[in-house]
Amino acid sequence: MKSDVKNVTIIGSGAWGSALATLVQTNQHHVQIWSRQSQLSLAEMVSNSDAIVSAVSIKGVRTIAEKLQTAKLQPNAVLVSATKGLEPVTRQTPSQIWRSLIPDHPLVVLSGPNLSKEIMMGQPAATVVASTDASAAQFIQNIFASRNFRVYTNSDPIGVELGGTLKNVIAIAVGACDGLNLGTNAKSALITRSLIEIIRVGVYFGAQPETFWGLSGLGDLLATCNSNLSRNYQVGYAIAQGKSLEEAITNVQGTAEGVNTANVLIEISDREKINVPVSRYVYRLLQGEITLQQAVEGLMERDLKPEN
Ligand SMILES: NC(=O)c1ccc[n+]([C@@H]2O[C@H](COP(=O)([O-])OP(=O)(O)OC[C@H]3O[C@@H](n4cnc5c(N)ncnc54)[C@H](OP(=O)(O)O)[C@@H]3O)[C@@H](O)[C@H]2O)c1
Numbered sequence: 001m002k003s004d005v006k007n008v009t010i011i012g013s014g015a016w017g018s019a020l021a022t023l024v025q026t027n028q029h030h031v032q033i034w035s036r037q038s039q040l041s042l043a044e045m046v047s048n049s050d051a052i053v054s055a056v057s058i059k060g061v062r063t064i065a066e067k068l069q070t071a072k073l074q075p076n077a078v079l080v081s082a083t084k085g086l087e088p089v090t091r092q093t094p095s096q097i098w099r100s101l102i103p104d105h106p107l108v109v110l111s112g113p114n115l116s117k118e119i120m121m122g123q124p125a126a127t128v129v130a131s132t133d134a135s136a137a138q139f140i141q142n143i144f145a146s147r148n149f150r151v152y153t154n155s156d157p158i159g160v161e162l163g164g165t166l167k168n169v170i171a172i173a174v175g176a177c178d179g180l181n182l183g184t185n186a187k188s189a190l191i192t193r194s195l196i197e198i199i200r201v202g203v204y205f206g207a208q209p210e211t212f213w214g215l216s217g218l219g220d221l222l223a224t225c226n227s228n229l230s231r232n233y234q235v236g237y238a239i240a241q242g243k244s245l246e247e248a249i250t251n252v253q254g255t256a257e258g259v260n261t262a263n264v265l266i267e268i269s270d271r272e273k274i275n276v277p278v279s280r281y282v283y284r285l286l287q288g289e290i291t292l293q294q295a296v297e298g299l300m301e302r303d304l305k306p307e308n
């Protein structure tokens with residue numbers, strides 16, 4: 001084995017965990033995937049890992065982090081969070097959960113416009129690895145970067161994480177907009193105005209506004225709102241086709257985090273008085289409080305105001 005070969009454990013054998021494992025393998029690192037079906041315990045699997053990448057959906061993050069809390073890790077092992085979601089009840093982001101449970105290891109957030117099916121097909125893509133520990137971010141950059149996967153570092157992990165998380169709610173709105181054939185002007189307005197509300201929430205969490213203009217913000221918003229590979233977009237599109245939320249979720253392959261994120265986001269924005277009109281209409285639609293037609297009318301008929 002070459003001396004620069006790293007041992008990487010990916011936690012989660014879903015679509016994203018599998019794609020990330022393929023990227024690590026491309027660079028000839030030693031990679032293993034842990035899932036809840038694995039024979040080895042998580043503690044056994046991570047004992048020799050230089051990097052531990054969590055790619056589970058938000059509902060699994062705390063359980064996994066608690067398992068790792070009691071495991072013996074390599075002293076310099078770097079944790080990577082690749083989940084895009086918000087935890088109900090605590091309203092924490094995945095990196096906040098990791099930081100609170102395992103404070104002694106460097107933590108990197110990996111997020112960007114990364115539809116896993118395209119990555120699995122070897123199509124070019126870019127992503128961001130963000131940490132307050134620059135050397136940890138560079139370490140993870142080198143593990144993942146390859147000819148088809150360009151990796152940028154960033155020092156605003158919460159901003160990078162929230163760009164990926166909050167765009168899922170907007171992708172539901174845009175999927176519905178496309179499902180209703182409302183046109184390119186409507187879609188463009190929806191995406192652009194949504195970015196403003198994502199930034200408002202980001203600033204509340206302590207993120208830097210400019211982070212949202214980058215790959216993990218605008219970049220991921222554009223990818224997710226323009227692709228029917230996105231599960232969140234598919235949910236919105238299906239609702240516009242007359243499907244119930246339950247039917248829409250059942251027909252999607254894998255996790256559409258935006259449904260849960262909308263609930264948590266509205267709790268936060270109610271409490272903190274953050275104006276998030278598009279996300280609020282998505283929430284009300286998913287709750288069955290309004291029809292899609294009422295959501296469109298409601299968004300268009302709000303009080304007139306300056307753009308900024
Ligand atoms: N797919 C993408 O294109 C993509 C890209 C970037 C980010 N993401 C994000 O990555 C996360 C996973 O997405 P995915 O596409 O891989 O979803 P997925 O295909 O539906 O897989 C779900 C993953 O979450 C894990 N999981 C679910 N419930 C769990 C629980 N209660 N305890 C522990 N683990 C649990 C599963 O673990 P097991 O393997 O043990 O079953 C599986 O690895 C999401 O936050 C998503 O937003 C996805």
Ligand SMILES: O=P(O)(O)OC[C@H](O)CO
Pocket residue numbers: 084112113114115116164168171220223224229230231232233255256257
């Ligand atoms: O399939 P989605 O909607 O979860 O989106 C996947 C990724 O987050 C796109 O970057």
